[in-house]
Amino acid sequence: MSTENGKPKTENPQLISSMKQFLSVHDVPDLSGLVQEALRQKQNPFGDEHLGHHKTIGLLFFNSSLRTRLSTQKAAENLGMKVMVMNVTADSWGLEFEDGAIMNGNKAEHVKEAAAVIGQYCDIIGVRSFPTLNDREKDYSEEVVNQFVKYAGRPILSLESSTRHPLQSLTDLVTIEEYKTKPRPKVVLTWAPHVKALPQAVPNSFAEWMNVADVDFVITHPEGYELAPQFSGNAKVTYNQNEAFEGADFIYAKNWSSYREYGKIINSDPAWRVTTEKMALTNDAKFMHCLPVRRNVVVDDAVLDSPNSIVIHEAGNRVWAAQAVIKQMLTAIR
Numbered sequence: 274m275s276t277e278n279g280k281p282k283t284e285n286p287q288l289i290s291s292m293k294q295f296l297s298v299h300d301v302p303d304l305s306g307l308v309q310e311a312l313r314q315k316q317n318p319f320g321d322e323h324l325g326h327h328k329t330i331g332l333l334f335f336n337s338s339l340r341t342r343l344s345t346q347k348a349a350e351n352l353g354m355k356v357m358v359m360n361v362t363a364d365s366w367g368l369e370f371e372d373g374a375i376m377n378g379n380k381a382e383h384v385k386e387a388a389a390v391i392g393q394y395c396d397i398i399g400v401r402s403f404p405t406l407n408d409r410e411k412d413y414s415e416e417v418v419n420q421f422v423k424y425a426g427r428p429i430l431s432l433e434s435s436t437r438h439p440l441q442s443l444t445d446l447v448t449i450e451e452y453k454t455k456p457r458p459k460v461v462l463t464w465a466p467h468v469k470a471l472p473q474a475v476p477n478s479f480a481e482w483m484n485v486a487d488v489d490f491v492i493t494h495p496e497g498y499e500l501a502p503q504f505s506g507n508a509k510v511t512y513n514q515n516e517a518f519e520g521a522d523f524i525y526a527k528n529w530s531s532y533r534e535y536g537k538i539i540n541s542d543p544a545w546r547v548t549t550e551k552m553a554l555t556n557d558a559k560f561m562h563c564l565p566v567r568r569n570v571v572v573d574d575a576v577l578d579s580p581n582s583i584v585i586h587e588a589g590n591r592v593w594a595a596q597a598v599i600k601q602m603l604t605a606i607r
């Protein structure tokens with residue numbers, strides 16, 4: 274834990290570091306301090322209501338959302354902010370992101386103007402933008418979010434970008450903190466089958482956060498589903514799902530498409546589904562998933578409906594994670 278004036282930052286809420294943006298774990302100056310802040314917000318949801326007085330957050334969605342949209346709005350309102358939500362793809366003009374584009378197609382407005390204008394109305398801007406899953410270089414350059422950073426002139430909050438979902442990962446860490454029964458629990462990220470090609474953002478981000486948290490972290494997936502090395506880092510990786518499940522305290526299931534054969538489904542073996550039999554190999558593990566989840570494709574009803582499933586509690590924690598992050602962003606612009 275980092276210190277300020279020789280004291281742990283978590284001892285005094287006033288000493289929690291502010292954040293100018295929240296795009297990844299690298300923006301967090303004090304990880305355990307942020308987790309404790311989320312737990313404090315949960316205990317006292319309206320204690321910082323004054324912080325957001327006369328401040329506006331804009332939440333921009335280029336893709337669908339249930340949890341992120343509602344929990345981030347609630348979090349901002351708990352902090353006294355005004356909230357503007359826009360489903361950009363459906364409700365605004367088609368946006369051009371390419372520099373120097375001759376805009377004679379169907380895109381009516383360049384992000385240079387759109388982001389700058391939104392910056393005139395908002396003090397903090399949240400952006401959700403999924404990857405193309407066609408162009409790896411473009412997706413991993415985080416073109417959309419980075420152009421908002423460049424042109425909005427306001428702090429940017431990731432609501433899930435092409436390669437990361439940091440509000441989800443913070444929530445997951447807070448949830449593990451609440452449920453762990455030992456100082457260093459075994460946390461397993463397991464790939465599971467799916468009918469659609471999905472982004473790597475959730476597993477990338479989860480790995481990035483678990484690699485810096487105090488947990489014994491293991492990733493299991495079929496061959497060819499290796500995450501980008503900058504995200505898997507030093508995590509233990511195994512192709513043997515049963516071996517990974519042995520002694521696990523938390524099972525975090527998620528499908529993702531291949532990074533190597535970019536955006537492709539290269540395995541749909543139902544044997545990777547999370548079942549009661551596999552959960553029996555664990556140390557009575559809690560089952561986690563970011564949601565939405567495809568029942569009986571990713572995980573069996575029997576697991577999702579069991580007392581060991583904490584997915585609803587996990588989704589509830591999205592509010593407190595967002596509240597901790599927005600609080601620290603507000604602190605930075607006061």
Ligand SMILES: NCCC[C@H](NC(=O)CCC(=O)O)C(=O)O
Nearest residue numbers: 433469471472474475563564565
């Ligand atoms: N925000 C949480 C996950 C969002 C997205 N899931 C999805 O698109 C599921 C769609 C489906 O099941 O049809 C993902 O995996 O990144």
Ligand SMILES: NC(=O)OP(=O)(O)O
Nearest residue numbers: 338339340341563564
């Ligand atoms: N977990 C999550 O981000 O859910 P939504 O996609 O519904 O926001």
